[in-house]
Amino acid sequence: MNQLDFTQAAQSFQPQLYSHALHFTKDEDDAKDLLQETLIKAFRFCDRFDAGTNLKGWLYVIMKNTFYNGVVKTKRKREVISDEDLDSPSLVHSSTANAGEVKFAMEDIAKAMGALRPNYRIAFQRYFEGYKYEEIAHELGIPLGTVKTYIFQARCDLKKYLKMYR
Incomplete structure (x- = not known):
């Protein structure tokens, strides 16, 4: 499948992909962003797609992975602890208590x-x-x-x- 055929086929699924993205994000702007990221990744890696297989399924997998990777990154950003938090006595106590729990x-x-x-x-x-x-x-x-x-x-x-x- 050449680049043009791939592009046309992928774009034909845009309405369904957008609906799927909206299901994931629950927000129209985020769904548009997710759709755009999905299509960019699909075009970038279109050489990895096996012609004759399920393009729509392949695009859905890219979308799902893109969404979950974004959720993980966002979650990691929220878990960043400031220097003041690191010096807090409650954190020191918590970490020593957790060490025992982890051992068990x-x-x-x-x-x-x-x-x-x-x-x-x-x-x-x-x-x-x-x-x-x-x-x-x-x-x-x-x-x-x-x-x-x-x-x-x-x-x-x-x-x-x-x-x-x-």
């Missing part, structure tokens, strides 16, 4: 991981380390569906074991 939580997580069946634990650890399902299946020599089941079961077992932290 880490111990509980280690116990929960140890309680998993070995095949669940190995698959879950690989997934947590960033391996893809296919890579885990290849490494362990098991079918892809089995890997997905192991990871799902590991999550369920960990949720049960760590329910006190919800």
